[in-house]
Amino acid sequence: MKVDRVLVDGVATGEVLALDAPLSIWGGVDAASGRIVEATHPQFGEALAGKIVVLPHGRGSSSSSSVLAEMLRIGTGPAGIVLEEPDSILVIGVLVAGRLYGARCPIVLTSSTPKDWGVWRITGDQLESAH
Amino acid sequence: MQLSERDRSLLAGEPGEAQKLAMELLIAVGETDGAHHLIDIEAAHVDGCSYHGQAGVDFAHMLVEGHGRVQVPTTLNVSSLDLLHPDLYKGDSAVAESARALMNLYVTLGCRPTWTCAPYQLQDRPSFGEQIAWGESNAIVFANSVLGARTNRYGDFMDICCALTGRAPYAGLHTDAGRLATIRLDVVVPDSILDDDIAYPLLGHVLGQLAGNRVPVITGLDERASEDRLKALGAAAASSGAVAMFHVVGVTPEAATLSEALGNAPPQQVVSISPDTLRDARRELTTATGALGAVSVGTPHMSLDELVSLAALVDGHKTAVPFYVNTSRHVLSEAETAGVMTPIEAFGVIVVTDTCTYMTPIMGDIEGDVMTNSGKWAYYAPANLGVGVVIGSLADCVESAVTGSAVTTGEWS
Numbered sequence: 001m002k003v004d005r006v007l008v009d010g011v012a013t014g015e016v017l018a019l020d021a022p023l024s025i026w027g028g029v030d031a032a033s034g035r036i037v038e039a040t041h042p043q044f045g046e047a048l049a050g051k052i053v054v055l056p057h058g059r060g061s062s063s064s065s066s067v068l069a070e071m072l073r074i075g076t077g078p079a080g081i082v083l084e085e086p087d088s089i090l091v092i093g094v095l096v097a098g099r100l101y102g103a104r105c106p107i108v109l110t111s112s113t114p115k116d117w118g119v120w121r122i123t124g125d126q127l128e129s130a131h
Numbered sequence: 132m133q134l135s136e137r138d139r140s141l142l143a144g145e146p147g148e149a150q151k152l153a154m155e156l157l158i159a160v161g162e163t164d165g166a167h168h169l170i171d172i173e174a175a176h177v178d179g180c181s182y183h184g185q186a187g188v189d190f191a192h193m194l195v196e197g198h199g200r201v202q203v204p205t206t207l208n209v210s211s212l213d214l215l216h217p218d219l220y221k222g223d224s225a226v227a228e229s230a231r232a233l234m235n236l237y238v239t240l241g242c243r244p245t246w247t248c249a250p251y252q253l254q255d256r257p258s259f260g261e262q263i264a265w266g267e268s269n270a271i272v273f274a275n276s277v278l279g280a281r282t283n284r285y286g287d288f289m290d291i292c293c294a295l296t297g298r299a300p301y302a303g304l305h306t307d308a309g310r311l312a313t314i315r316l317d318v319v320v321p322d323s324i325l326d327d328d329i330a331y332p333l334l335g336h337v338l339g340q341l342a343g344n345r346v347p348v349i350t351g352l353d354e355r356a357s358e359d360r361l362k363a364l365g366a367a368a369a370s371s372g373a374v375a376m377f378h379v380v381g382v383t384p385e386a387a388t389l390s391e392a393l394g395n396a397p398p399q400q401v402v403s404i405s406p407d408t409l410r411d412a413r414r415e416l417t418t419a420t421g422a423l424g425a426v427s428v429g430t431p432h433m434s435l436d437e438l439v440s441l442a443a444l445v446d447g448h449k450t451a452v453p454f455y456v457n458t459s460r461h462v463l464s465e466a467e468t469a470g471v472m473t474p475i476e477a478f479g480v481i482v483v484t485d486t487c488t489y490m491t492p493i494m495g496d497i498e499g500d501v502m503t504n505s506g507k508w509a510y511y512a513p514a515n516l517g518v519g520v521v522i523g524s525l526a527d528c529v530e531s532a533v534t535g536s537a538v539t540t541g542e543w544s
Contacts, residue, residue, distance in 0.1 A: 063178060064286060065287040067183050088286065
């Protein structure tokens with residue numbers, strides 16, 4: 001399927017981690033392990049590393065850019081991000097990690113996000129099952 | 132994206148590599164936000180100075196190497212260290228060195244070493260209608276909602292890119308249309324609740340959950356919603372949600388009437404807030420029931436008015452547990468000059484400046500739970516510090532500290 005918009009261009013493949021609630025990467029994720037540490041989050045304990053993370057939108061701290069860039073630096077960051085609404089705090093984090101380390105993490109925007117495709121692939125403006 | 136002649140010269144790297152990089156990032160993010168051009172900003176507040184790993188240091192280093200220099204007055208957010216009280220830090224010394232290096236890099240870029248999450252409590256705060264670029268979620272929501280200044284929700288890195296170029300993408304909350312409310316919260320609670328400080332962060336917690344990233348308008352509050360109470364409300368809403376602006380009809384500057392806040396359009400959603408809604412929020416934010424180990428107040432940093440209230444509450448008493456007061460070095464200096472700190476110090480508090488107890492290892496191993504009057508602190512501390520939290524008003528925090536066990540009074544007991 002074609003996504004509504006490409007926020008950060010790129011190619012990524014990974015298992016889907018669909019989040020049922022918005023997430024603040026700072027305060028909500030431990031950068032070293034890449035796991036969600038916010039106890040009340042529905043996906044508490046899940047690791048973002050290497051996943052195609054689907055979330056409604058970001059939330060909370062403006063430091064989430066720094067934490068996302070750090071996760072991409074040390075390899076605990078997501079492979080790609082699918083948003084239902086744009087979030088420039090996540091976009092700038094990915095762009096800076098790209099400039100500093102050549103890290104890649106495409107971000108696409110779509111209003112219809114299937115939650116059960118197993119492994120997904122983002123290729124530019126295309127989002128599809130990789131099975 | 133339409134660029135001005137000066138934008139193009141920055142993009143061509145004429146003044147230097149740092150401004151070129153900043154302009155490239157500004158344009159890339161601006162395009163994702165749907166901006167068609169950039170606008171001049173009059174001030175910036177930078178959150179990138181708090182340490183969250185090497186990536187932040189590497190980026191700031193790249194900007195310094197590229198001869199970056201801020202083009203507008205720029206204040207700095209809390210860092211990870213208290214430079215006035217360095218002995219409070221109980222963390223890893225290598226992390227402290229990196230955090231200090233990061234702070235120095237931002238000062239080298241020309242930012243003012245204000246080290247506060249409440250830049251709206253400094254002199255020269257932005258005025259109504261001013262276009263600015265602020266980081267720090269609580270400062271963003273305060274600037275838009277209470278001051279009527281205009282900033283989008285800028286993350287780390289983006290804030291300094293705006294400061295280095297003096298520009299920001301014209302989209303979202305910078306525009307008239309982006310500031311209109313689309314969801315209404317109607318607060319129907321008795322006066323005894325509106326008189327209670329703690330009602331405001333609880334309302335903010337609910338607001339963030341309901342509004343997500345939309346602009347809400349609140350009805351049913353009145354002039355009792357003071358600046359400090361709106362600060363607490365906004366900080367909680369920007370933690371549980373992505374709220375960057377709210378209106379309070381009859382109180383905030385772009386909401387003289389409900390129809391003004393809504394732009395004469397019907398809201399997408401109307402939600403009624405009852406005392407039970409706020410009691411549920413209090414239960415959600417209270418994760419502890421055990422013995423009181425410490426108290427932490429001042430998230431966001433306490434204002435002079437709040438310190439005056441604290442001084443009156445603590446006068447003649449002694450705290451039985453560690454009692455942390457977070458504030459800025461600027462407000463602390465004002466409070467010291469005014470004699471406000473004398474009773475507070477006699478009470479036995481630990482004053483923290485330049486940083487905050489929920490984001491850096493200052494409190495150490497707390498034996499027991501922590502009481503706070505902050506919805507934001509209550510939201511983040513359990514994951515950040517691994518502590519249980521009880522939320523209560525400033526008066527309840529003081530009474531609890533004196534007796535050594537958590538007490539909550541009024542509608543919440």
